[in-house]
Each structure stands twice: as structure tokens, then as C-alpha cells.
Amino acid sequence: MITHFPSLLIVTPLIAAPICLLLRNGTLVRIWATLAAWACLYFAWGILGQVQGLDGESIRYAMGGWEMPLGIELKIDAANAFVVLIITGIASVVFPFGLGHSGLSGPEGKEHLFYAAFLLCMCGLMGIAVTGDAFNVFVFLEITSLSSYALISMGSSRRALMAAYSYLIMGTIGGTFILVGIGFVYALTGTLNMVDIAERLPSVINSPTTIIAFGFLTLGVGIKLAIFPLYQWLPNAYSFAPSKVTAFLAGTATKVSYYVLLRLFFSIFGIAFIFNKLGVQNILMPLSLIAMFVGSIAAIYQTNAKRLFAYSSIAQIGYMTLGICLLHLDGLKVLNYDGLTGGIVHLFNHAIMKSGLFLIIACVVYRMGTVTIGEMKGFAYRMPWTFAAFVVAGLSIIGVPGTVGFVSKWYLVLGAVAGGHYVVAALILLSSLLAVVYVWKIIEVGYFQKPSEPIEKIEAPITMLVPIWLLMFAAIFFGFATELTGGVAETAAKTLLTAGGAIFGGGTP
Amino acid sequence: MIALNEIPTEYGLWHYWVVVSLMMLGLYIVIARDNLIKRIMGLNIFQASVIMFYVAMGKVQGGEAPIWPLDTMEGHYQDRVFSNPVPHVLMLTAIVVGIATTALALALVVRIKESYGTIEEDEIREIDGSIS
Numbered sequence: 001m002i003t004h005f006p007s008l009l010i011v012t013p014l015i016a017a018p019i020c021l022l023l024r025n026g027t028l029v030r031i032w033a034t035l036a037a038w039a040c041l042y043f044a045w046g047i048l049g050q051v052q053g054l055d056g057e058s059i060r061y062a063m064g065g066w067e068m069p070l071g072i073e074l075k076i077d078a079a080n081a082f083v084v085l086i087i088t089g090i091a092s093v094v095f096p097f098g099l100g101h102s103g104l105s106g107p108e109g110k111e112h113l114f115y116a117a118f119l120l121c122m123c124g125l126m127g128i129a130v131t132g133d134a135f136n137v138f139v140f141l142e143i144t145s146l147s148s149y150a151l152i153s154m155g156s157s158r159r160a161l162m163a164a165y166s167y168l169i170m171g172t173i174g175g176t177f178i179l180v181g182i183g184f185v186y187a188l189t190g191t192l193n194m195v196d197i198a199e200r201l202p203s204v205i206n207s208p209t210t211i212i213a214f215g216f217l218t219l220g221v222g223i224k225l226a227i228f229p230l231y232q233w234l235p236n237a238y239s240f241a242p243s244k245v246t247a248f249l250a251g252t253a254t255k256v257s258y259y260v261l262l263r264l265f266f267s268i269f270g271i272a273f274i275f276n277k278l279g280v281q282n283i284l285m286p287l288s289l290i291a292m293f294v295g296s297i298a299a300i301y302q303t304n305a306k307r308l309f310a311y312s313s314i315a316q317i318g319y320m321t322l323g324i325c326l327l328h329l330d331g332l333k334v335l336n337y338d339g340l341t342g343g344i345v346h347l348f349n350h351a352i353m354k355s356g357l358f359l360i361i362a363c364v365v366y367r368m369g370t371v372t373i374g375e376m377k378g379f380a381y382r383m384p385w386t387f388a389a390f391v392v393a394g395l396s397i398i399g400v401p402g403t404v405g406f407v408s409k410w411y412l413v414l415g416a417v418a419g420g421h422y423v424v425a426a427l428i429l430l431s432s433l434l435a436v437v438y439v440w441k442i443i444e445v446g447y448f449q450k451p452s453e454p455i456e457k458i459e460a461p462i463t464m465l466v467p468i469w470l471l472m473f474a475a476i477f478f479g480f481a482t483e484l485t486g487g488v489a490e491t492a493a494k495t496l497l498t499a500g501g502a503i504f505g506g507g508t509p
Numbered sequence: 510m511i512a513l514n515e516i517p518t519e520y521g522l523w524h525y526w527v528v529v530s531l532m533m534l535g536l537y538i539v540i541a542r543d544n545l546i547k548r549i550m551g552l553n554i555f556q557a558s559v560i561m562f563y564v565a566m567g568k569v570q571g572g573e574a575p576i577w578p579l580d581t582m583e584g585h586y587q588d589r590v591f592s593n594p595v596p597h598v599l600m601l602t603a604i605v606v607g608i609a610t611t612a613l614a615l616a617l618v619v620r621i622k623e624s625y626g627t628i629e630e631d632e633i634r635e636i637d638g639s640i641s
Contacts, residue, residue: 135599138603139602139606142606142609142610146606146609146610146613149613149617150613153617153620158621158624158625161617161620161621161624162621162633162637164617165545165614165617165618168610168613168614168617169539169548169552169614172552172556172610173536173539173552173555175606176555176556176559179559180532180559180562183562183563183566183596186566186595186596187566192595
């Protein structure tokens with residue numbers, strides 16, 4: 001049974017999706033999708049345990065029994081297992097959110113369609129995370145994208161339609177760029193299997209085609225990841241999608257794209273090409289820093305809470321890509337990889353906090369009927385538990401010690417200092433201060449401004465509070481138990497670096 | 510088939526020029542047009558260029574369709590040239606993805622037309638006030 005866990009991760013949501021269409025009843029569908037997500041969480045947990053016992057080796061699963069050169073292979077190492085756990089974890093919390101309440105998941109009476117798209121989106125994300133085949137990544141990417149366009153268009157405002165349309169155009173251009181890139185790689189190496197590609201690329205590494213292929217792939221993934229100049233689709237898509245969708249996509253879709261970027265950099269093209277030959281870090285670092293500031297500053301000026309945190313996501317993605325650039329290398333020798341660990345651990349931490357924040361906003365929309373910050377007066381008194389969760393998530397976004405946000409920033413600053421980038425370390429701290437401003441905006445309106453009419457308590461239903469507080473508990477727990485996530489992220493970083501041809505020794509922590 | 514073999518090698522890259530021209534044409538339409546349907550058409554041209562890129566990549570000069578005919582069973586296949594089927598098969602998937610995307614995009618445009626009464630992006634922007 002446990003040997004089939006990798007394929008079950010993809011197959012479970014894929015089969016669960018059409019069954020949603022048969023169930024039709026809203027509550028039944030919600031329970032069914034939740035069960036599917038929980039099953040996947042169990043599989044992901046099993047895989048993580050299995051991978052950690054393998055000591056740097058990876059699980060290789062021949063899909064359908066077709067061995068590697070012919071068939072498609074699923075390949076899981078520490079990095080995938082971590083990403084898979086994040087996706088299933090977020091899905092397990094977001095799917096049962098508001099279990100007994102309708103109206104949260106798309107238009108009334110269309111809940112079975114909503115959850116079918118939700119499960120397909122999850123299936124695609126799982127597929128991207130576990131597959132070892134380059135073309136397969138494209139196919140799953142399109143499954144994810146197509147279902148997320150549909151999900152975003154189910155937002156209550158008609159602007160959701162235009163947001164979905166713009167995302168569709170941008171996403172398809174990105175997806176097609178990835179396809180062109182894969183085509184060039186295939187023309188160079190004659191294989192689609194990532195391990196084989198990595199083996200054969202060094203012999204053609206000086207060909208201009210390699211650089212073109214890399215350019216197309218990075219640009220395509222960059223659009224999906226929303227790195228600095230390519231983020232235009234994100235604010236509208238996040239603000240107009242149903243809150244549940246935003247919570248899920250913010251926690252998973254960009255994270256998986258970040259994982260694909262890591263795979264591309266380390267497992268496929270290798271450190272010698274990316275860092276020593278092309279010097280990608282010299283371009284990516286300024287872009288990440290600009291993203292951190294532009295995202296945070298734009299967030300400060302928003303009046304819509306969802307849009308505010310959408311811009312904050314762009315800043316947080318900046319932290320993650322910054323982690324890659326902070327890798328301290330001497331040729332192929334790794335001197336320090338704390339920055340990369342920070343990037344990977346931020347993947348987990350940001351998923352927890354952002355999903356939590358968007359779920360909190362979903363509660364506010366459900367009870368107070370507004371996403372405009374100015375209308376959230378008395379939020380703290382009307383919904384004290386929700387507000388308390390918001391404070392925890394807000395502190396975590398800022399990076400206050402004792403929350404997960406601190407852990408990733410700590411690693412990033414360590415990496416920056418070890419690499420001698422003192423200015424970057426200072427900028428990381430400075431951009432955290434900007435986060436204080438935009439989180440404070442909501443706290444100020446919610447806690448210090450009282451509405452003129454008498455305040456009645458309208459706490460969010462328990463089925464909404466439990467998922468939120470699970471995430472917040474995780475945000476505090478992993479803020480103290482840093483060796484858990486930090487340890488896994490470090491193993492993941494080490495695995496990626498080894499795959500990228502790095503040499504360890506001397507100077508590593 | 511013979512005609513293809515007679516193309517001198519110095520023209521051997523012409524299909525890449527076709528692909529690149531179509532790709533840029535498609536991308537230009539997507540960026541420059543305000544009409545939502547026209548942008549989808551641009552997107553389709555863009556995707557079609559990639560399909561042609563793959564198909565051209567798999568084509569071997571003088572190669573036949575890689576079908577296993579009976580006479581090759583007796584060992585005659587060594588002197589026969591086959592095109593590479595893998596890129597062609599990959600494009601079957603890409604075509605399906607393209608159709609799904611187009612269908613979804615058109616469905617969205619129908620809904621946009623229903624709620625805004627127009628499919629010109631600049632007019633929609635005006636109706637909504639300034640987005641972003």
C-alpha cells in the first residue's frame with residue numbers, strides 16, 4: 001500500500017472530483033471533498049516519513065508499471081515531500097472551512113461544481129509536485145490553471161469574470177512559454193525525464209539553445225509565481241475570487257510554482273549553469289528586493305482587505321525568491337545555504353499565515369458583509385476570536401519572534417549576513433516594518449474605532465473558527481518548534497543542492 | 510515526400526522562422542487588442558505556433574509515419590527512416606489543453622457580455638471605474 005502513496009496523491013482528488021458532481025447536495029459534497037483532502041494528507045505524511053528514512057535518496061514510482069525511459073515517473077525527495085505536505089495540509093483546513101454553511105463556496109446551488117474544480121485544482125498541484133517528467137509538469141500546470149480560472153470566475157462580483165479572464169490570458173502565455181522551453185530542452189537532450197535531462201544537459205550546456213530554453217522556462221514559471229514584474233494578474237484574481245479560493249490559491253498555487261522554479265534551477269539546469277555561468281542571482285536579487293518593497297508599499301495604500309493581502313503576497317514571494325539569491329557559493333562549493341533554507345521554510349510559513357488571513361477575511365465577509373477596511377469598525381468586539389486570530393496572523397506576517405514569520409526571516413538574515421550582504425539583511429528588516437503599517441491599518445479600524453450603532457456579538461461559526469485556529473496554532477507552534485520545519489527545509493535545501501551538483505564541506509552550519 | 514528531401518540544407522531552418530513569426534503575431538494580438546474575442550484568437554495563434562514547433566522538431570527528413578508495418582517484421586526496417594513520434598504525441602495533449610483553454614475563455618466572455626453588455630476591455634474598464 002505505502003509504495004502506491006505517490007500515485008494515490010494524484011488519483012484520489014482526480015477520482016473524488018467527478019463523484020462531487022454525482023453527489024450534488026451541498027453539505028454532502030463538502031464532507032466528501034474534505035475526506036478526500038484528509039486522505040491525501042495521510043498519504044503525504046506517510047511519504048514524508050518514508051523519504052526521511054531514505055537518507056537523501058528519492059522514492060521513484062513508475063506510473064502504470066512502465067519503467068523509466070518509456071513511462072512517466074513520479075519522483076519524490078525531501079523537497080517534494082515537504083511541498084506535498086503543505087498543499088494537502090492547506091487543503092485539509094480550507095475544504096472543511098464553514099462545513100455547515102452554504103454561500104461560501106461559489107454561487108448557491110453550484111457547490112458541487114465548485115468543489116469538483118477545487119479537487120481538480122488540488123490534483124494538478126499534487127501532480128506538479130510529485131512528477132519527475134518535464135512534460136507532465138506542463139499538463140498538471142494546465143489542469144491547475146484551468147480549474148483555478150473557473151474557481152476565480154465564481155466570485156460574487158462581476159469583476160471576478162474580468163479577473164479570471166486576465167489571469168487566463170497571462171496564465172496561458174506563461175504555460176505556453178513553459179511548453180516552448182520544454183520543447184527546446186527535448187530538442188537538446190531527447191528526453192523528458194528530469195533526471196535524464198540533468199544527466200545529458202552538461203554536454204550541451206554551452207549551446208545557445210540551452211540559454212533560450214532556460215529563459216522561456218523561467219519566464220513561464222515566473223508568470224505563474226508572480227515574481228516582480230510579472231505579477232499583474234495576482235491582485236485582481238485574489239481580490240475578486242471567493243474567499244475560500246483565495247485562501248487555497250494563496251497558500252498553494254504560488255508555492256508550487258516556487259517549487260518548480262527550485263527544481264528548474266537546481267535539479268535540471270544545475271548550479272554551475274545558473275549561478276556561475278548565467279549569474280541569475282544578480283538579476284533575481286534586485287527583482288526580489290523591489291518586490292518586497294513595491295508589494296508592501298502598494299499594500300499600505302489599499303482600502304480592500306483582500307487586495308491588501310494580495311499585494312502583501314507579492315512581497316512575500318519576494319522573500320522566497322530572495323532566498324535562492326542568498327546562496328553563498330564558491331564555484332560549486334557551498335559555503336552557506338541558510339538563505340535557501342529560509343526561502344523553503346517561508347514556503348511553509350507563508351502558506352499557513354496567508355491562508356489563515358484570507359480565511360479570517362472570509363469570516364468577516366460572512367458576518368459583517370464587507371471587505372472594505374474602513375467599514376470594519378468594531379471588528380474586535382463583534383468577533384473577538386476571529387480578531388485574536390487576525391492579530392496572531394498579522395504578527396506572523398510582520399515576523400515577530402514566537403511566530404513562524406520570524407523563523408523564515410531569521411534564516412534569510414543569517415544567509416544574507418553569511419554571504420556578506422549586509423544591506424540586504426537591513427532591507428529585509430526594513431520591509432518587515434512596512435508589514436507593521438498595513439497590518440496595523442486593520443487593527444486600528446477593528447480595535448480602536450467603534451461604530452456608532454450598539455455593538456452586538458456576531459462571532460463566526462465554530463466550523464470556521466476551528467480551521468483558522470488550527471492554522472494559527474501551527475503558526476505559533478512552529479514559531480517555537482523551529483527545528484521541525486527548519487530541519488525539514490534544511491534537508492530539502494541540501495537535497496536540491498546535491499542534485500544541482502554542489503559540493504559540501506567547510507563553512508556549512 | 511521526395512520534394513522535402515530536395516530542400517537544400519541552407520533553408521533547413523525556415524520552419525523556425527514560421528514558428529517565430531506566428532508566435533510574435535499571436536502575442537502582439539493578445540497585447541494590442543481590446544476586444545476579448547480577438548485576444549483569444551491571438552492566444553490560439555500563439556499556441557498553434559508552439560504546436561508547429563514541436564511537430565517540425567519531430568519530423569525527420571524523408572521519415573515515414575512511425576507505424577509498424579508488417580514487412581518490417583522481417584528485418585527490413587534498418588534502412589527505413591521514421592519520424593520521431595514523441596513530440597507529435599505530446600502535441601495531442603497540448604491541443605486538448607488549447608481547446609480547453611479556448612472553451613473556458615469563450616465561456617467567460619459570454620458571462621462578461623451578459624453582465625457588462627460589451628466585450629471591449631476599455632469599455633469594461635470605464636464601467637468598473639479604474640481597476641488597480
